[in-house]
Amino acid sequence: MSTIRRYHAAAWDEAIVFELGAPGRRGVVPPASWAPPSTEPSFAPGLRRESPPALPELAEYEVRRHYTHLAQQTLGMMGVSLFGTCTMKHNPTVNEQVGARHEIAEVHPRQDPSTYQGVLGIVHSFEAELCNLSGMSAFSFQPGGGADAAYLHAVITRAYHASRGELAQRTQVVTTAQAHPCNPAAAVSAGFEVITLPIEEGGYPSVAALKAVIGPKTAALMLNNPDDMGIYNPHITEFIDAVHDVGGLAFYDNANFNGVMTRLRARELGFDACMFMLHKTFGAPKGGNGPSVGAYGCSEELARFLPGPRVVKNGEAYELVEPDGSVGRVREFLGNVPQVIKAYSWTRAMGTEGLRTAADISVLANNYMEKRLMAIRGVSMSLPGKALPRLEMTRYSLEEYRVETGLTGGDVQNRMTDFGIDAFWMSHEPWIVPEPFTPEAGEMWSKEDLDEWIDVLEHVLEEGRRDPELVRTSPHNQAVAQIDGSGLNDPETWAVTWAAYRRKHAQV
Amino acid sequence: MTGSAHPYMANSAAGSMQALLDVVGVSSAEELFAQIPAAHRGDSNIVPSAGIRSEQQLRRMLEDRLRGGISTESHVSFLGGGYWKHYVPALCDEIASRPEISTSVWGTPSSDHGRNQAWFEFASQLGALLDLEFVGLPVYSWGCAVGHAVRMAARMNGRSVVVVPSNLDRERRLVVDTYCGYSELNGAVTVREVAVDAATGMISLDALAAAVTDEVAAVYIETPNSWGVVEADIARMIELTHDSGAQAIVGVDPIALGSLASPADFGADILVGSIQPLGIHLNAGGGVGGFIATRDEEVYARQFPTLQVSIAPTTREGEHAFGLTLFAQSSYGSRELGNDWTGNSVYLWAVRAAVYLALLGPQGMHELADTVVANARRTAELIDELDGVSVRYRDSIFKEFIVDFSATGKSVEQINAGLLARGVLGGHDLTGSHDGLDGCALYCVTEVISEDDVHHLLGALAEVIAA
Known part of the structure; x- marks a missing residue:
């Protein structure tokens, strides 16, 4: 196995925007009206907002720094992302x-x-x-x-x-x-x-x-x-x-x-x-x-x-x-x-010939991945031996690995992000195989990228055999640690806005 | 591929391609398409075109096609109609252009933490403006938000009529009609119009009282409405709606909420609207985006067709992350048993809106709304002074208003052609859209319109009308 990249995501411990700034600060100031001042209020008293909206108050640079930090705490496609069913590819800046x-x-x-x-x-x-x-x-x-x-x-x-x-x-x-x-x-x-x-x-x-x-x-x-x-x-x-x-x-x-x-x-x-x-x-x-x-x-x-x-x-x-x-x-x-x-x-930019090459490469690269992935212990594929060679995607399963180690596809997915590998897609509903994962090589990623993705998977599976807790508690090198999702579907605890969070979680 | 590699495909380099072929054990990729029967192949029916591998030539080709086009930047524009030119702060462009954000796919709450936080801050800040605590991630457009909200209400109370104002903008109305379905099939909702009082430009309360029968699932009202008028009796309309057990859905302009109370304060159940004014360019129509928001009550939350992220603890003491909540009720989780359907939408616009609201803050939103309404009413007043031209409801508008040119003897089409020749994009033609609007146009004035712009318009209008 080749060397695994030493990676750590940016971790700014970034506060929520409402926790930043101070009263009276301004980001972008709108122009004043050029209309002559009016003595009449624009709206009837009963229609007017009585208190300002509870928005944050930040200087412009604070907004820039905050959202730049948030961008830096986003992996996006800046590592390797083989997100199956979504055909991730190059998005030219031009x-x-x-x-x-x-x-x-x-x-x-x-x-x-x-x-x-x-x-x-x-x-x-x-x-x-x-x-x-x-x-x-x-x-x-x-x-x-x-x-x-x-x-x-x-x-x-x-x-x-x-x-x-x-x-x-x-x-x-x-x-x-x-x-x-x-x-x-x-x-x-x-x-x-x-x-x-x-x-x-x-x-x-x-x-x-x-x-x-x-x-x-x-x-x-x-x-x-x-x-x-x-x-x-x-x-x-x-x-x-x-x-x-x-x-x-x-x-x-x-x-x-x-x-x-x-x-x-x-x-x-x-x-x-x-x-x-x-x-x-x-x-x-x-x-x-x-x-x-x-x-x-x-x-x-x-x-x-x-x-x-x-x-x-x-x-x-x-x-x-x-x-x-x-x-x-x-x-x-x-x-x-x-x-x-x-x-x-x-x-x-692609032209007909380029589209043809893209299709060729995406299918070839998938079959390349299949060769390598099927050589990894604990990985199996859906409907083995059937409908070969597969086209641009193959669905795999980590069920054998789960039986062996107790670790799930989700655990492996989390740990792979510790090496700069974006989460893989598991499967749309319904799952045809247990513990599914669906990489899609596409035409953009290089052979080295595909190898890195596979090397990291193999590395993580071995880590899990040696030290299951390391994988189960991952990620460890990401912007934040593993989410505790136990309250996400509970109306007493879910909070999709800061106001709801403040109301439901009184210690804040 | 003959010749050198294509810049978008690393493995199109001959050596890379060969390395893959060698491992797979085939001499060409063609061998890997054996699953497809020969009779299905359509290769030979494609008319080929050459690729453009040079970025410079590609850019030149696109720019040559676009150059000389007219826009709201090259011309002074008074176009609106539920889709408005507001100033887009530079930082909205910078953050939305960052490749981590623009290329993000799906990720995990840890690996795409920053983007998820930006989504949470979008929902939180918009919620602060709306005075509501449950805000879904964006849907495709304002019209789509109305359509989904109507379907939420119908699922909640099992009723099958929605009442909408007769002056609802045509684009949104057509979307609502689509979402309400056909009576031959399941789940159809009948759209019932309620009349607008021509004297005030507001929904007639008497007509509304008559329209809201016990079959009505929801009443949909907008304020400001599609003619730009702020509904004076919004509280009474919501009360009438609730009296019959229907849900009150209200469409709002987020910019107006800097000065206007949120309809949620008057008891509105579901607020919808456009996020386009919050830092999103016009994009020839490709800037649409909608929101749906309610009180944080389970009975509503369970009906959302959107995705949303909730703040949650992580395994590290004192740290938060943001995870999808109520995912199982989406079509991703439950296929046809989910609430309507969910897919890719306009979430990058949520990041723009989050930056926008953080930049404007409470003072900025308040000042902006004051500037917009003052500019719009002053412009309306000045237009109204032109001979043969009148402006309707100009004391109760926010930023859009109806200009009646019918006494000029010229059609809006003729007037707009004359304005265009003078560097002005005139208001949207309302002829044929509703009784009494022939010869009328909807004008929109925001903070981007200067006093000079208005004098330019007035001079041009005077010439065009006199011509």
Whole structure:
């Protein structure tokens, strides 16, 4: 094993912002009004705020230092982060700088479209590129994330069946146990009932199981492929055909697009709609949880239901239109436009050949990791021997290790952060294997990074065999020690605001 | 990849790629795609385009496409409509740009401690402004916050109607309609409009009393409302709502709360609104972000569809960390049994808002609200003095107001075209949005509008109207 990095996170013992500063201090001072002074109060006495809001009072440098400390106490992707199902990749700085230009950042969405043709043109070009990659006819960037795109699909499914007079009958959406939880959740939020197909012996649901549950009540199928175990359902076209035969729509959650870029096009598989995550697969930063974009693509037939405003090209001009059968909105305005522009930039930088290379590397790197990880005692993989070689992810299990040492995946995850390795993703619900972990190598990280990640895992597993308490009580080199989460779900103790904390924890 | 490596992919260097191939034991990556049936492959249908590996050329391509675009920086802007230009302090940009924060993924309460603390400070400071102690991490937008809040209320009381003002901004109204669903399916909520009194620009109390029947799950009110008017009888509206057992959801502008009492002080149950004014750029519409807040009561907390972090002790004496609370009621934890759905949202904006509120503080928020209302009312007064132009409800507005151009004989479209030619982005056209608004526009004035800007507008308006 190579040498393990000596790492320690910044640990500033940083106070809560309310504990900093002193009465009367100022950070940013707003301008006074230029209006002549008025003798009349602006608002009736009963409407006015009687006491100032209980906000902190800090000098500007104190605010800067405080939030810089908080940034330093955040690992983010500054170590190695192989966070599976999220496709972490390089977020080029040039895109951040271009996105901050006034022609994007200071545009009001209610400006006349003629005034920001550059922005609209890029949005339109990127839509064309996603159509090229997916075979779809149109895209909406309005959904604020992948889950919101799943919701948009459920919303468009409603409108589609309503337009045919069949909505009262078509009340069911079919999904799979390995589909992201947002798919069934979004379907239920739109009013549908959900049927979840189990994973069978080969690693995916069977056509027979699907056919047993679909029929005149079926509104849509919503699933991913490959799934989060890197398993590709080779019968996917039979799934789609069967759903179409009973009158339903098929939605492709392309969350796991990275490994199949330039090889699979959703429309040619038969899907009616698909979704790409621009904040993951297309190189825009994740921001801790957004601003994100679930780019929703669909067939010509469904395009008339898309939310407005849509960018269309009329001669040389880009215009904003409302499609004639539009569902309206799932969110205000055009979407997270700067993220769309960053994704466009990333896609242009990559080119088709670059996308191909990225898919190749992400699958190759995953198989490289699999070789090394499967040689580590205590690590096993989901559905061993099945569906090989896996695509861009493989799901592993630390169950053997837990039986051996009593340590869980969570313990190992915590200890790995002591070496600058960001927490791995375990698994979305439901867990197919116990003590799961799901690294995703992606195309950015170097072979040395992948080796470091694996070396640290191996090192931590050995530490746990020698000294289980060291791992169980970790982290020891992080910004703060292990959280005591025992009160997080107790209304007597939880506190999502400082005011609630002060009230519930009287010693403060 | 032919030629040299791509800068975004370390293993595209030939030697690195070969090292991986050697260990895996294949001669090319293509061999690893054996799971995909040949008939599924679409490779040949993609129209190829060349990559741009030079950052300089990439930047140039983007800048060439953007250059010359008009924005609220190049022109004086009076656009609003629930989406407002306020000053963004420099520090908001600096902190949000830090790569630890902007690239953070998920992490643990220890490894992403700083970001989690910033989220907690967002919720805490916003809660201080709202006078509420339970604040979720942001949802996609204000409209989405309204939609989720209505669904929370309907789950709580099992009722199926929401009352909304007839003048609700179209963008938010369309989102609310979507969230309320279709009557053929489960969980649908019927949207019932309550009339606005044309004389005051406020919700008619009589109409509200008639609208709030025992089927009503929630009443949604905004103050300032979509016409910019601060509702004078907010306390009475909340009381009417509670009298019928419905939940009172109120939409607020956080900037206004520097001077206005929080509707929570009058008994509002769920507050929602936009976080965009709190240090977030307009971003051509990509700055939207919403919040949902309630009293810290379990009956409400159990209905939140958001994630939120709670302060909690660590194993080290006297130390805190911040962990997800009530995760199991989200769709991440419970799939279709969770509250609505949860996914990536706009959490980087929560960090911006935390920095913003810490910079402004109590005095800054108070002064800002006073400046905004004074600038807006003075501008309204001056516009109202123009021949053929009148401003509605100008003594009861906060920062937006309706300007009626109908007596000029010119449409808002014509006026805005004339203003644009004179360097001004005129107000948002309200023609067709509601009875009695043909020829009207919604103007927004905040602290960023100077006296010179207003004189520029007045001069331009006079020319355009006379032309």
